[in-house]
Amino acid sequence: MVTKDTMSSLEVRNWLLDQPEGETLLRCYQCGRCTSACPVADIEPSFNPRLFLQKILLSDELIAEEQLVWNCLTCEQCEVRCPEHVKIPHILILAKVRGLMKGNVPAAALDRARNILSIGRSLEVSSPMLKTREKMGLPDLGTPPMDQIVAMLVDIGIVGKIEKAESIYGGTENE
Amino acid sequence: MSKARTYTYFPGCMIPYRLPHFELTMREVLKKLGVELETSPDHSCCPEPTTFTGVDFEAWVTIAARNVAVSESTGNDTVAMCSGCFHTLAVANHMVHEDQELRERINKRLKKSGLEVTGDHSVKNLLHVLHNDIGIEAIQKQVTNPLKQLKIAPHYGCHLVRPLEATNMDHAENPQWMDAIIRATGAEVAEFENKMACCGAPIMPADEQKSLTVTSKHLKHIKASGADAIVVLCPTCYTQMETQQGKVEAIAETEFNLPVLSLGELLALSMGLSEIVTENQRRYHRVKLTELLEKAGVGGA
Amino acid sequence: MTKNAVVIGAGLAGIQVSQQLTDLGITIHLIEKEPIIGGLSTYLGRVFPTGDCALCLDASNEMYDGHHRKCQYRGLVTEKKNLKLYTQSEVKSITEADSGFKISIKSEPRYVNLDRCVVCLECIDVCDVEVADEYALRGGTRKAIYRPIPQGVPHAPLIDLEHCTKCGKCVDVCKVNAIDLEEKESSKTINTDAVIIATGVEEKIPLDFPGYEYRTSDDIISHAELARMLDPTGDTNGVVTTSAGDVVSKVTMVLCVGSRDKTAFEYCSQACCTYSLKHAEMLRELGIDVTICYMDIRVPNHSFHYLESSIEKGVKFIRGKPDKVVVRSGKPVTVVEDTQSQKLMQIESDLVVLASPLAPLGIGNDPVSAFLGEYGFAQRVVKERKVYACGTATGPTDIPTSIAEANAVALRVYSDLKGGI
Numbered sequence: 001m002v003t004k005d006t007m008s009s010l011e012v013r014n015w016l017l018d019q020p021e022g023e024t025l026l027r028c029y030q031c032g033r034c035t036s037a038c039p040v041a042d043i044e045p046s047f048n049p050r051l052f053l054q055k056i057l058l059s060d061e062l063i064a065e066e067q068l069v070w071n072c073l074t075c076e077q078c079e080v081r082c083p084e085h086v087k088i089p090h091i092l093i094l095a096k097v098r099g100l101m102k103g104n105v106p107a108a109a110l111d112r113a114r115n116i117l118s119i120g121r122s123l124e125v126s127s128p129m130l131k132t133r134e135k136m137g138l139p140d141l142g143t144p145p146m147d148q149i150v151a152m153l154v155d156i157g158i159v160g161k162i163e164k165a166e167s168i169y170g171g172t173e174n175e
Numbered sequence: 176m177s178k179a180r181t182y183t184y185f186p187g188c189m190i191p192y193r194l195p196h197f198e199l200t201m202r203e204v205l206k207k208l209g210v211e212l213e214t215s216p217d218h219s220c221c222p223e224p225t226t227f228t229g230v231d232f233e234a235w236v237t238i239a240a241r242n243v244a245v246s247e248s249t250g251n252d253t254v255a256m257c258s259g260c261f262h263t264l265a266v267a268n269h270m271v272h273e274d275q276e277l278r279e280r281i282n283k284r285l286k287k288s289g290l291e292v293t294g295d296h297s298v299k300n301l302l303h304v305l306h307n308d309i310g311i312e313a314i315q316k317q318v319t320n321p322l323k324q325l326k327i328a329p330h331y332g333c334h335l336v337r338p339l340e341a342t343n344m345d346h347a348e349n350p351q352w353m354d355a356i357i358r359a360t361g362a363e364v365a366e367f368e369n370k371m372a373c374c375g376a377p378i379m380p381a382d383e384q385k386s387l388t389v390t391s392k393h394l395k396h397i398k399a400s401g402a403d404a405i406v407v408l409c410p411t412c413y414t415q416m417e418t419q420q421g422k423v424e425a426i427a428e429t430e431f432n433l434p435v436l437s438l439g440e441l442l443a444l445s446m447g448l449s450e451i452v453t454e455n456q457r458r459y460h461r462v463k464l465t466e467l468l469e470k471a472g473v474g475g476a
Numbered sequence: 477m478t479k480n481a482v483v484i485g486a487g488l489a490g491i492q493v494s495q496q497l498t499d500l501g502i503t504i505h506l507i508e509k510e511p512i513i514g515g516l517s518t519y520l521g522r523v524f525p526t527g528d529c530a531l532c533l534d535a536s537n538e539m540y541d542g543h544h545r546k547c548q549y550r551g552l553v554t555e556k557k558n559l560k561l562y563t564q565s566e567v568k569s570i571t572e573a574d575s576g577f578k579i580s581i582k583s584e585p586r587y588v589n590l591d592r593c594v595v596c597l598e599c600i601d602v603c604d605v606e607v608a609d610e611y612a613l614r615g616g617t618r619k620a621i622y623r624p625i626p627q628g629v630p631h632a633p634l635i636d637l638e639h640c641t642k643c644g645k646c647v648d649v650c651k652v653n654a655i656d657l658e659e660k661e662s663s664k665t666i667n668t669d670a671v672i673i674a675t676g677v678e679e680k681i682p683l684d685f686p687g688y689e690y691r692t693s694d695d696i697i698s699h700a701e702l703a704r705m706l707d708p709t710g711d712t713n714g715v716v717t718t719s720a721g722d723v724v725s726k727v728t729m730v731l732c733v734g735s736r737d738k739t740a741f742e743y744c745s746q747a748c749c750t751y752s753l754k755h756a757e758m759l760r761e762l763g764i765d766v767t768i769c770y771m772d773i774r775v776p777n778h779s780f781h782y783l784e785s786s787i788e789k790g791v792k793f794i795r796g797k798p799d800k801v802v803v804r805s806g807k808p809v810t811v812v813e814d815t816q817s818q819k820l821m822q823i824e825s826d827l828v829v830l831a832s833p834l835a836p837l838g839i840g841n842d843p844v845s846a847f848l849g850e851y852g853f854a855q856r857v858v859k860e861r862k863v864y865a866c867g868t869a870t871g872p873t874d875i876p877t878s879i880a881e882a883n884a885v886a887l888r889v890y891s892d893l894k895g896g897i
Contacts (some may be wrong), residue, residue: 020274030386031732031797032813037687039373039819041813043388070381073389074225075373076337077315081687081799083737087338094318096229107378109226116227116238119646120219121188129192138513141186143214145288149219152284158234169381348686 009059016056016094025091028053032077032080034088040071047071056095062073064098066165067169070106072096103168110167116129117159120144180308183251183301184212185242187260188220189410190263194437196455197410201301201439202255203448206315208309210215212254217245221255221263225336225377225411239267243298244290252297254304256439257307258333258409261300262342263335268298269341278304300335301408303343306352314359321361325469326367328402329353330393332412333373347371356438357406360445365402372396376415384426390415391427404434404467406441413437422461449473478503478558478891481670482579484551484567484844485837488513488675489867489882494559495552496886502893505666507565507581509585513553515676516868519611519700521707522758523875524750525778553729554590563630568663568680570843571784576669576862586634588621592654593740596671599646599655607639608745613697613704614721621646621655626709662705670889673847673865674819674882675838677872680741684834685730685734685892687800689808694719696801696808697826699748702755716764720806725826726761728810730798731770735829741833742787743851748831751819753782753791755829760789762789767792767823769812778876794821801828834872856885861892 007015016022034049063069063098069092078088079171098132099105111115112122113117119125133140150159190197201325221239228235229339243264246253255261256396271278305314331353336344340467344350348371354364373388394416397405407413410422416423424430436444440452453473479502483490486508494504512518536772553561564584571578588599605620612618620640623633624771635646635657647655681865682690708714716724729752734740753775756766768791775783787793798812808828812821838844838851847858848863854865866885867878 020270029411029771030815032492032815033793033797033799035813035815036796036799036811036820039389039443040378040385043392044385045820050815051818067381070229071378071379071385073333073373073375075229075333075377076347077371077373078335079338079527083732083797085738085741093228093232097232098366100230101311101450105230106380108228109230112380113227113230116220117234120225121192122196122220122223125188125192126344129195135194138191138198138202139214141191141218144219145217146219147401148288149241151287152241153234153237154274155284156233156237157232158231162230 003056003135009061009063012098012174013056013059016091019094021087021090022094024084024086025053025057028057028086029084029131030054031083033081033083034165037081039077040073040074044071052092052095053086053088054090063095065104066095066099067085067104069096069099069167070104084153093104100165102164105165105167106169109165112164113162117162118146118149120149121144179209179211181211181213181251182212182254182304183246183249185218185246185253185255185260185264185275186214187255189221189259189414190257194410194459196451196459197256197413197437197439199439199455200437200443200448200451203435203451204439204442204446205304205389206447207448208305208313210304210309213249215245215249215303218242221260223259224263224266225259226380231367234266235263236270236277237281237284238360240271240292241290241466243271243296244292245270246298247249247292247296248290252299254299254300254410257411258300258332258335259411265298265343266338266341268292268294268296275352300342302335302352302356305356311355311359313354314442318360318445320445320449320472322441322445322471323361324472325362325403325467326365327357327399328360328367328397328400328405328424328471329357329370329395330374330405330407331371331415332409333369333371335408335467336371352458353406353408353438357390357441360397360441362441362445365397365400367402368396369393374412374415376411379415384414387419387426390419390423394420394423394431394433395427398431398433402433403470404436406436406438408438418461432462434460434467444468444471444473478507479669481672481788481889481893482507482577482666482668483674485515485670485674485676485867485869486513486561486563487676487677487867488517488676489869489878491553492670492879492882493672493674493886493889496883498556498559499698500886500890501558502561502890506553506559506561506824507567508561508563509566510624511563511586511634512624513563514629515701517875518625518628518679520703522754524754524782525876527754531734539619539748552790554827561630563635564783566845567841570671570846573667577671578665578667579666579671580663583662583664586632587637587655587659588632588634589654590630590632591618592652593653594654595631596651598649602645602649604643604645605641607636608757611704611713613701614712614717614719619707620757639886647803655792669893670861671863672885672889673835673838673858673863673869674867675844675869677868678837680734680833682733682830685737685740685832687798687831687896688733689801689803690830693803693808695803696830697825698830698832699751699755702829706755706758708797714787716759716762718829723824724826726765726766727767727827727829728808728823728825729756729766729829729831730801730810731767731768731831732797736771736830741851743872744774745831745834745872746774747834747872748873750776750779750782751828752831753779753786756786756791757782757789760786760787765792767794768826769794769796769798769810771795771797776874776877779874787795801830834868836869838869856881857888864889882894
């Protein structure tokens with residue numbers, strides 16, 4: 001099943017708990033080891049993986065607008081140390097997905113996604129780049145078959161969604 | 176020499192277009208070790224695992240599984256040089272393997288283009304290929320310029336190693352394969368606090384300040400170990416720790432001056448392929464390699 | 477005909493079940509792999525729920541007034557006619573025969589004859605060899621002829637031949653000719669009607685639990701190690717010190733280090749909450765500042781007073797499982813989220829005590845391990861009318877529960893063996 005932006009937080013919670021990775025959340029006993037293991041929590045006191053898990057478990061509507069979920073490095077240190085092997089980074093990713101239509105997505109992340117869905121690369125391939133490869137004697141890698149890829153994603157509706165999505169996030173313009 | 180092994184090389188975006196010296200040096204090294212790489216024009220962006228996952232996870236796992244399916248159709252094992260690509264393909268492959276519902280859902284989407292993903296495909300990173308398939312002994316045999324003067328800090332990075340059930344790496348907190356390869360080049364392995372610390376890059380789009388603070392902590396630990404250089408596999412870690420090192424220094428209010436090499440560059444230096452390293456150093460390295468190259472016995476250039 | 481049973485393991489449960497059955501007229505062969513009986517309790521000072529000193533109560537018949545539980549009166553074990561104790565002995569095989577079992581055991585030599593020795597201990601005085609004492613934490617030593625702890629039973633010393641120089645001084649000084657440096661190991665086969673597994677648990681030394689740097693610092697210790705320091709007869713004379721020898725003023729305790737953890741031991745070790753509280757209370761009595769990091773406190777009813785008095789005596793509690801204990805500037809620092817205030821804490825202390833898991837010992841012995849189930853623990857009745865288990869061999873627990881189970885199993889064995897006659 002694909003997350004729909006019309007889902008309530010309770011539905012999202014139940015959907016998440018139905019996923020093989022999401023189901024691990026039921027094992028969480030809120031010991032807080034994830035938070036004390038987290039390199040971001042170490043420098044940002046308001047970033048608290050344990051509380052995110054609690055909010056999801058309690059179907060807290062605010063999780064969709066929680067900008068801080070984008071501060072997760074996905075380094076998986078929390079998961080490595082979690083005594084119950086809860087798939088914390090994966091669960092936080094699913095929490096991020098929830099925020100797309102509310103604009104809770106960094107602008108640079110949205111740009112990357114647009115690149116990937118239009119040219120099949122996370123960055124724009126310029127002709128100097130191609131020339132450099134040629135000079136180095138590296139083979140031409142061709143162009144990804146975008147028609148095929150976009151057609152494959154129709155039932156997910158992502159292409160239309162990211163056209164409409166607008167980042168209210170700010171964040172850093174990188175690269 | 177034993178017969179050539181052939182892998183389907185998954186190029187991704189960062190290495191071939193932003194940091195092609197990663198690919199160049201590794202290709203040359205692999206050639207010496209009897210490895211051939213084939214590419215497929217059907218591969219797209221993996222897609223990258225740090226932000227696209229959070230935009231639409233279902234689209235991410237579908238595109239990733241499609242890339243695995245493309246590889247599967249070649250009949251060779253896949254090798255990704257980039258840790259992000261490797262992670263994406265390995266995780267998607269593992270998820271498809273474990274979750275029958277997901278597999279069926281994705282294969283329905285793939286059917287239109289005649290592809291199928293089974294979850295049984297072998298997705299590898301360069302450490303699987305170098306350490307396990309080729310072996311340390313075979314690498315040692317090609318080392319003509321042992322890098323005895325160098326102390327090298329291995330930066331594995333998160334996505335190369337975790338989660339173990341998908342990556343098939345040796346250890347989530349204390350991996351050893353890159354250490355062994357560094358030793359094979361004759362260099363000493365630097366021991367530093369928090370070996371598996373994150374480079375900080377994934378949150379650059381969300382918060383540059385915090386991202387660079389994470390990096391600065393890591394670089395401080397490495398610097399304290401007395402390492403001459405950091406070795407990485409991941410182009411994103413490289414960008415964060417090398418290209419952005421100036422910004423990190425500004426935040427940390429210290430000068431690191433820590434060169435970062437790709438594993439391909441380090442191996443090239445040890446195997447008498449130093450020219451391909453020195454030719455490209457100015458273009459891709461902001462931190463000067465002069466001192467490092469002297470210690471490596473290949474002169475400045 | 478007199479029925480007999482073999483009890484494997486002379487920890488508190490093994491002692492208790494043996495005492496009960498011998499009192500009921502069953503002949504017992506009690507097999508212990510260590511040179512002294514008492515198991516894990518020989519490391520501990522005061523025990524639940526009364527705070528009695530497990531080490532001191534051992535002694536003899538005279539101290540036993542008939543009202544206390546018998547397990548701690550280890551002296552009784554050596555004085556019963558129908559109880560045969562085999563120390564330094566291991567079970568080599570268990571084979572079913574007729575209506576019972578043939579059990580073969582192998583005994584290491586003690587080099588000191590238990591029947592002759594009068595425990596004058598002059599042999600220890602004359603011994604010139606000094607080696608590290610397994611029961612000491614802060615550099616204490618023992619001789620090559622030694623008693624593991626002063627209150628150990630049997631009371632007679634033993635010789636550690638690995639370090640003995642065979643100089644012969646102890647042989648010369650012994651007036652009762654109890655020492656034989658040439659004693660050989662011996663084997664024996666016992667025919668028995670029933671087997672009782674009482675192999676117990678060990679405190680798993682937390683060498684490899686990620687995050688807790690037990691391996692790198694002698695100021696990060698386990699509870700058994702802390703108990704050795706709290707023991708007035710231990711090498712620190714009951715003073716709690718750092719590895720540098722300074723008297724400790726601040727201690728942090730971490731609960732569930734490796735218990736209830738899919739990476740290590742999935743089960744709850746049951747007794748650690750209570751003994752952590754017991755130790756916290758004892759440390760408070762010494763004026764030491766104590767902080768306990770916990771997930772939830774699991775204290776059985778009969779030991780609840782430990783929690784109440786710990787709170788009363790000013791033990792600090794932080795609800796959160798620390799990710800790591802690291803050494804910074806020579807001191808252990810505990811990194812934990814206080815999940816109640818949501819603050820990330822970095823607690824520096826002189827000593828960190830880890831409540832490490834209680835792991836089954838039975839799995840280390842092949843013939844015994846055949847009777848064990850999940851996690852290496854046994855059912856109370858493994859094989860109807862034949863094989864039983866009690867104490868921590870059936871799962872980690874505290875001493876009172878262990879003893880209650882030993883009593884129950886003793887009655888069960890008795891009725892199975894004597895029933896219908």
